[in-house]
Amino acid sequence: MPHAKAVLVLDDEQELRDDVGRFVADAGFTVETAGEATSLSDADLVSFDIVLLDIAMPDADGLAVIERLSTLALRGPAPGILLISGRGEDMLQTVAAVARRAHVDVVGVLQKPFEPDDLLALLQGWRPPAARGAAKQWSVEQIRPQLAQAVATRTLGVAFQPKAGSGHLGFSGAEALLAGHLPVIGPVSPELIVEAASTDLDLLMALSLEVVRLAAEGCRSWSEEGWRGPVSINLPFDVLGVPDVIDHLEATLRDAGLAPSQVIFELMEDAIYDSSAASLSVLARLRLAGFGLSLDDVGRRQSGLLQLANLPITEVKIDLQLLAQARLWAKSRSIFASIAELGQRLGLSVVAEGVETPEDLLFIRKLPVDYVQGYLVSRKLPLPDLLSMLTASSSRGALVPPHVAAPLS
Known part of the structure; x- marks a missing residue:
C-alpha cells in the first residue's frame, strides 16, 4: 500500500459510497468502497489508514x-475511523466515545x-498514532528512582504555559507544568511521572x-521584568494530608521570594469527591494564608458541580476535553456555557x-470566561522562552499577534 493515505468507504448507501469514493480519490x-463489513477480513481492514464508517x-x-x-489494535497498527451518520448528534457522540474507550483512533x-x-479537512489533517512521535513508555518502577534522583539533585524540568485575558489577550500569569523529561530516561509523559510519584507519599511531597x-x-x-500575573501550580490532593504541609509550602515560597498572593494552587475536579474534613481544613487554611485555589478539569464529571459550594476555591478551569467536544456537539456547548455562567454567579474566575x-476564542468570548489557556496563546515553554515571548509581546500589548487571534465580537 502506498503511504498516501488509503481510505475505505464503508456505507450501505451505494450513491453516497460512490460519490464520496470519487471525491476522495480525486x-x-x-x-476502496464496500457496502457491508462481514466480507472484509482482518487483513483487509488493516490495509487501510482510515475507515469512513457509517x-x-x-x-x-x-x-x-x-x-x-x-x-x-491490540495486535498492531489499526486504521483510524471517521464516523458518519444520519441518526443525529447524540448517536455519533455516543459511538465516538465507545470507540475512544476501546482504543480505536477517531x-x-x-x-x-x-x-x-x-470530509477532506479531516482526512488531510489526520496522522496515524505511530507518526505522532509518542515518547517511549516506561514502567512506574523504572521511573520512580530516576524521578527521586531528579528531585534530589534539582534537575527536574518545569515549563510554563501562559494564561491570557479572554478579551485583551494580555499576559495574566502562567501555569507551571512538568516538562515531561527526566535525566537518564529522557522523554516521559507528565502523567506517568505523577503516577510514579503517587506510589510513594514522601516522593509525591518532595516532587x-x-x-x-x-x-x-x-x-x-x-x-522582576515588570509582568504581573500569578503562577498556577498543580497540587496533588494526597499531599494535603501530609503533616505541616502548609508550613512546607510557605517556607518554599518564602525562600524563593514569593508571596502567597502570587500563587494559585490547582486541584483536580476529583478532589470534590474525596474532600474529608481534614482536607477541607487544609484548603481553608491555604485560602486564609492568601493563596488562590483553582478547581481544574471542571466538566469531566458534571455531578461534582453540585459540591462547588463546599470548596473555598477562587477559580474554575473548564476541562479542555469539554471544549474539544463543544466544537462538535450542541449539548457540549450548552454544558460549557452552563459551567462558565455558574462560575460567574459564584464569583469565581473562569x-x-x-x-x-x-x-474557539470567538465561542468563548460570548461567555463569561475571564482567561484562556491553550495552543492559540502558547504551548508550555521553558522559562527563558516565556520571558522572550513576553518581551516580544510588549509592542502589541497582547500575547497573540492580531492576525492569529479572532477579532472581538
Whole structure:
C-alpha cells in the first residue's frame, strides 16, 4: 500500500459510497468502497489508514466494526475511523466515545449530509498514532528512582504555559507544568511521572515542593521584568494530608521570594469527591494564608458541580476535553456555557483550557470566561522562552499577534 493515505468507504448507501469514493480519490487518496463489513477480513481492514464508517448498517453496525478494530489494535497498527451518520448528534457522540474507550483512533465525526470540504479537512489533517512521535513508555518502577534522583539533585524540568485575558489577550500569569523529561530516561509523559510519584507519599511531597520552588522562581523572574500575573501550580490532593504541609509550602515560597498572593494552587475536579474534613481544613487554611485555589478539569464529571459550594476555591478551569467536544456537539456547548455562567454567579474566575483556534476564542468570548489557556496563546515553554515571548509581546500589548487571534465580537 502506498503511504498516501488509503481510505475505505464503508456505507450501505451505494450513491453516497460512490460519490464520496470519487471525491476522495480525486483529492489524491487511495480509495476502496464496500457496502457491508462481514466480507472484509482482518487483513483487509488493516490495509487501510482510515475507515469512513457509517454507524448504522444492516449486516454489521458501526459498533461491531469498532469491536473488530479494537481487537486488531491490540495486535498492531489499526486504521483510524471517521464516523458518519444520519441518526443525529447524540448517536455519533455516543459511538465516538465507545470507540475512544476501546482504543480505536477517531479521526472525526460527520453528520449526514456533510460538506465534502469538511470530509477532506479531516482526512488531510489526520496522522496515524505511530507518526505522532509518542515518547517511549516506561514502567512506574523504572521511573520512580530516576524521578527521586531528579528531585534530589534539582534537575527536574518545569515549563510554563501562559494564561491570557479572554478579551485583551494580555499576559495574566502562567501555569507551571512538568516538562515531561527526566535525566537518564529522557522523554516521559507528565502523567506517568505523577503516577510514579503517587506510589510513594514522601516522593509525591518532595516532587510537589520542587515544582513549587521552580514555579516560584519563574514567577519571580517575570515579576522582576515588570509582568504581573500569578503562577498556577498543580497540587496533588494526597499531599494535603501530609503533616505541616502548609508550613512546607510557605517556607518554599518564602525562600524563593514569593508571596502567597502570587500563587494559585490547582486541584483536580476529583478532589470534590474525596474532600474529608481534614482536607477541607487544609484548603481553608491555604485560602486564609492568601493563596488562590483553582478547581481544574471542571466538566469531566458534571455531578461534582453540585459540591462547588463546599470548596473555598477562587477559580474554575473548564476541562479542555469539554471544549474539544463543544466544537462538535450542541449539548457540549450548552454544558460549557452552563459551567462558565455558574462560575460567574459564584464569583469565581473562569478559565477555558485547550483554546486552539480563533473559532474557539470567538465561542468563548460570548461567555463569561475571564482567561484562556491553550495552543492559540502558547504551548508550555521553558522559562527563558516565556520571558522572550513576553518581551516580544510588549509592542502589541497582547500575547497573540492580531492576525492569529479572532477579532472581538
